[in-house]
Amino acid sequence: MAEEATEICGNQAKLTDVATLPVFKAQAAGDYTSLLATFTVRSLVDATSAKPADLLGDDTEHLYQLNHVYAVPPSKADTIKTRDGRLFAQLDCWDYSKKITLAFRSKAMLQIAQIAEGQVEEYEQLLANDELRHSLLTSLRLQIKSKQSVEADATEPSQSQGENVLSAMVVEAMLSTITDIPNDSVEAIHGLLAGRPQISERLAAMPLDELKPSPFYNMLADGQPAEKSLTLLRFTQRGNGKQLSHGFRIVTERVQDATADATTEHTVVNLYATVCLCGVEKVTDFSTAKDTTVIAVISKVTAASKPLQHAADLYIEAMEPVPASQIATAEQMMRQLHRASNAHHGDAATSSEAAWQQRTCRRLLRYPTQA
Numbered sequence: 001m002a003e004e005a006t007e008i009c010g011n012q013a014k015l016t017d018v019a020t021l022p023v024f025k026a027q028a029a030g031d032y033t034s035l036l037a038t039f040t041v042r043s044l045v046d047a048t049s050a051k052p053a054d055l056l057g058d059d060t061e062h063l064y065q066l067n068h069v070y071a072v073p074p075s076k077a078d079t080i081k082t083r084d085g086r087l088f089a090q091l092d093c094w095d096y097s098k099k100i101t102l103a104f105r106s107k108a109m110l111q112i113a114q115i116a117e118g119q120v121e122e123y124e125q126l127l128a129n130d131e132l133r134h135s136l137l138t139s140l141r142l143q144i145k146s147k148q149s150v151e152a153d154a155t156e157p158s159q160s161q162g163e164n165v166l167s168a169m170v171v172e173a174m175l176s177t178i179t180d181i182p183n184d185s186v187e188a189i190h191g192l193l194a195g196r197p198q199i200s201e202r203l204a205a206m207p208l209d210e211l212k213p214s215p216f217y218n219m220l221a222d223g224q225p226a227e228k229s230l231t232l233l234r235f236t237q238r239g240n241g242k243q244l245s246h247g248f249r250i251v252t253e254r255v256q257d258a259t260a261d262a263t264t265e266h267t268v269v270n271l272y273a274t275v276c277l278c279g280v281e282k283v284t285d286f287s288t289a290k291d292t293t294v295i296a297v298i299s300k301v302t303a304a305s306k307p308l309q310h311a312a313d314l315y316i317e318a319m320e321p322v323p324a325s326q327i328a329t330a331e332q333m334m335r336q337l338h339r340a341s342n343a344h345h346g347d348a349a350t351s352s353e354a355a356w357q358q359r360t361c362r363r364l365l366r367y368p369t370q371a
Helices: 005-009 053-056 106-112 120-128 147-152 184-193 324-341 348-357
Strands: 037-040 060-069 090-096 099-105 136-148 157-161 166-175 203-205 218-221 224-226 227-237 238-245 247-257 270-277 292-302 314-319
Touching: 053 060, 053 136, 090 106, 099 106, 106 120, 106 166, 136 147, 136 157, 203 224, 224 348, 227 314, 227 324, 292 324
Parallel strands: 037 060, 099 166, 203 227, 270 314
Antiparallel strands: 060 090, 060 136, 090 099, 136 166, 157 166, 218 224, 227 247, 227 292, 238 247, 247 270, 292 314
8 A cells, every 4th residue: 555655645546535424414304393292391301310111102202392491502612513514502401390401403493592594604603702592481392212213214413311222302492472371281290290309400480589598509499499590570770780800790679579469558579689790792681671570590599788678689690571561471471380380289199180181282382271
């Protein structure tokens, strides 16, 4: 070979390609939005702890629906592409039951970022400029396959878990609307969650009065440790921003729980201070006008810096304003999410029976039954 190297590697070589990578060929587009999907929550489809038979039964694949998911956007340091240049990422997804990491295919990544299909360059540009945003709450369609079926028909990268037996992929995503609220279907899930231990890595939907500081955890939600909390806040005044060396610190005082019952004369509504730490690119995300209502993710609760005025200080990780015309329905949605978060109060016998009757969703965004 040394003697023939000049001929083999020269411009006149007859064989210029020694080896080539296989060209990606997509299958026919799959319809994952109109198919029936099993309604569930994050902790029940965690492939790292669930048995394949529990998620697939006798099938090789199954479609699940997850509602009111908080999916954390990727950072500039994360890998968001496959080797052949297609969008693909693994994102942390939170709900009231558990945080798990799910793989997202290209279409779902664009949908959750509210970017038109095929606009991959726009997605990359927003991420590079630290301007990529996700809707705070989304509905997802999750496809779970056995490893054998994935290997036999592999056209998408996948997230294999559970001793390399299962592959889980988010195939569709859509913004949650506050008119689609938990109902009997969530009560049915309670029967499955009641016997499971409560974990701290969850997004607890709780009234602010139930959130307390903790020396060991980010907060206590109804007396139980929690990493994050989903809340509905009402700002009674504008916040004040202070520039730091690497961004801004925005503090807003006299914040109320928008779901607090203040209908009776003697009801006392507690007030809170909120703190937002952000870079220059996200200052507008945390700037609010007087008398606005937002859905917010609380990442930490601390003792009040002004105890005579506030019950506690709340650190906000993300928030999204609620249009004035939808405040009433947002309050109703949040109150029902409060009930959903109290899974340990569920009636297992009643819920198991209801779960069998209300186990499928016919459309993305919908629960199996409507309130």
